[in-house]
Amino acid sequence: xxxxxxxxxxxxxxxxxxxxxxxxxxxxxxxxxxxxxxxxxxxxxxxxxxxxxxxxxxxxxxxxxxxxxxxxxxxxxxxxxxxxxxxxxxxxxxxxxxxxxxxxxxxxxxxxxxxxxxxxxxxxxxxxxxxxxxxxxxxxxxxxxxxxxxxxxxxxxxxxxxxxxxxxxxxxxxxxxxxxxxxxxxxxxxxxxxxxxxxxxxxxxxxxxxxxxxxxxxxxxxxxxxxxxxxxxxxxxxxxxxxxxxxxxxxxxxxxxxxxxxxxxxxxxxxxxxxxxxxxxxxxxxxxxxxxxxxxxxxxxxxxxxxxxxxxxxxxxxxxxxxxxxxxxxxxxxxxxxxxxxxxxxxxxxxxxxxxxxxxxxxxxxxxxxxxxxxxxxxxxxxxxxx
Numbered sequence: 559x560x561x562x563x564x565x566x567x568x569x570x571x572x573x574x575x576x577x578x579x580x581x582x583x584x585x586x587x588x589x590x591x592x593x594x595x596x597x598x599x600x601x602x603x604x605x606x607x608x609x610x611x612x613x614x615x616x617x618x619x620x621x622x623x624x625x626x627x628x629x630x631x632x633x634x635x636x637x638x639x640x641x642x643x644x645x646x647x648x649x650x651x652x653x654x655x656x657x658x659x660x661x662x663x664x665x666x667x668x669x670x671x672x673x674x675x676x677x678x679x680x681x682x683x684x685x686x687x688x689x690x691x692x693x694x695x696x697x698x699x700x701x702x703x704x705x706x707x708x709x710x711x712x713x714x715x716x717x718x719x720x721x722x723x724x725x726x727x728x729x730x731x732x733x734x735x736x737x738x739x740x741x742x743x744x745x746x747x748x749x750x751x752x753x754x755x756x757x758x759x760x761x762x763x764x765x766x767x768x769x770x771x772x773x774x775x776x777x778x779x780x781x782x783x784x785x786x787x788x789x790x791x792x793x794x795x796x797x798x799x800x801x802x803x804x805x806x807x808x809x810x811x812x813x814x815x816x817x818x819x820x821x822x823x824x825x826x827x828x829x830x831x832x833x834x835x836x837x838x839x840x841x842x843x844x845x846x847x848x849x850x851x852x853x854x855x856x857x858x859x860x861x862x863x864x865x866x867x868x869x870x871x872x873x874x875x876x877x878x879x880x881x882x883x884x885x886x887x888x889x890x891x892x893x894x895x896x897x898x899x900x901x902x903x904x905x906x907x908x909x910x911x912x913x914x915x916x917x918x919x920x921x922x923x924x925x926x927x928x929x930x931x932x933x934x935x936x937x938x939x940x941x942x943x944x945x
Contacts, residue, residue, distance in 0.1 A: 673817070679789045680821045685796040686720070688939050689819060690856065691827040693848070695840030697806040700861040701830040703909050704899070705803040706734040708828075710914035711932045713757035717798040720751065722788060723762035724815060725805040726781045727774050732764035736912020740765055748791040754912075761792050778810040785814045806840075808847040816851045825939045826854030828896065831887075832862050833879035838887050845891055856938050857894035859931055860884035865901040866923055876901060896934045899927045 633641045640654035649655070650665025658664075683689065692708070694701040702725065709721040723731035732738050732752075740752045742765045751759035763774065763784060794800065805811055816824075827848050831841040841858070848855050860883060864875045881887075888895040902924045908915045916925040 675786050675790055676818055676821050679818045682790055682792075683794070683800065683819075683822050686794060686800045687797065687943075688799040688825050689802070689822060690799060690825050690935070690939070691802045691804060691815060691853070692830065693804055693812070693827050693844050694806050694830040695808070695842070695844035695847075696831065696837040699830050699832045699837055700899075700905075701806070702730045702734060702803050703905060704828075704830050704859060704861055705801055706731060706909065707905075707915055707928050708932060708935070709735075709758055709760075709801050710754075711916060711928050712799055712801075713755065714914065714916060715932075716757060718796060719758050720794045720797045720800040721758065721760045722792075722800060722802045723760070723764065724785050724788065724802060724811050726763055726776060726784060726811060728805060729762045729764035731760060731762045731803055734909045734912060735760045737765070738770065738912075742766060745793070748793040749787075751792055751794060759794060759797075761788055781810050782814045785811060786818060789815075789818050808844060812847070813851075816853055824853065825942065826856040828856050828935060829858045829893075830861050831858060831884050832877045833860055833875070833883040834877045835881045837877075838881065838884065841884075842887065842891065845893055854942070855893045856935060857896035858884050858888050859896050860898045862901040863898040873900075894938065897927060897931045899924060899931065 633643055637658060637660060640652075641658070642648050642652045642654065644660075644664050646652075650661050650663070655661045655664065692701055692705040702723075705721065709719050713719045721731060721735065723729050725731075732740065735754050735758075737752050737754065737760055742752065742761070743750045749761070751761045752765055753759050764770065767774075802815060804815065829841060829844055829848075831837050845855065845858075847853075862877055863879075863883070864873045866873045879886075884898075885895045900923050902915075902919075902922065904919050904922065905915055905924055907913075908918045915922070915928060919925060
């Protein structure tokens with residue numbers, strides 16, 4: 559075989575060396591990129607969920623065993639997704655703590671100290687006899703309507719009542735209380751609620767909007783800050799009952815309220831549902847939320863349980879209780895059932911006009927049912943306070 563010229567051999571060797579070095583560099587680069595991706599998994603949020611679908615197996619992985627569960631009030635508002643809780647021995651040191659804004663405070667033990675606002679809330683609400691949350695796992699079940707009618711009904715009994723609307727993104731209480739266009743005033747004693755009458759005071763972010771149609775696009779920490787102000791800065795004065803109307807679900811507003819009221823002798827939650835299973839399935843989650851955060855459940859109200867014709871008195875169940883309705887659910891989950899409120903078109907008229915249903919049709923079935931529910935709520939709360 560003929561010997562290659564020296565120049566050709568040198569060129570071939572150089573080319574082979576460059577190719578080998580390039581291949582090695584590419585392999586190292588791939589290994590580094592893969593390692594980096596594995597060490598920093600992308601967090602799937604509502605914004606990018608469509609581009610990064612989550613499998614059912616990944617959803618199940620989010621649910622931790624009971625022994626690994628972290629109490630809701632042990633996790634800061636802006637914590638990392640896999641927070642171990644500020645009370646954990648690994649707080650600020652676990653792998654999931656890397657990059658969390660609370661890492662330094664958790665590692666030093668500063669985060670374990672109780673929020674001073676909790677005691678401020680206790681002091682501010684010291685003269686409030688009953689503190690009641692109105693919850694619903696499902697939207698559209700009439701929770702705010704029930705809250706406002708309960709407040710109207712209690713105030714009609716000469717009880718001093720406060721109605722606090724913490725549905726930050728959808729405040730409807732000002733409309734239902736007939737207070738649209740009213741303003742909150744500030745004084746040396748704090749924010750003054752807006753009064754419907756001598757016995758009913760209301761506070762809502764709806765009073766602070768320059769335009770009632772403005773959208774409130776806030777993240778959790780800002781919602782949390784306003785709820786803290788509602789509880790620490792509003793001068794309610796002595797009250798027989800404070801009703802707190804919350805948004806649907808079990809999210810930031812609910813965790814904030816429960817956390818700030820943990821030292822304030824909360825009476826518990828009134829949960830509103832409609833009879834059909836599509837509503838009950840979310841209400842079961844709400845009941846389990848209450849049990850998990852140790853919030854007592856006063857009872858469940860079944861709203862829109864049936865429509866009674868005003869002409870012939872025939873009752874039609876528009877929302878069918880295909881699985882037994884709220885009463886059966888309460889028996890299955892061992893929670894009290896407070897009663898039913900029927901469907902009536904005059905309720906919508908009362909809500910839009912900021913009226914009490916008892917003033918609009920005092921002898922109607924809804925007014926009687928609301929009165930019976932109030933009787934049961936007062937009976938349960940008085941019994942619990944006497945124990």
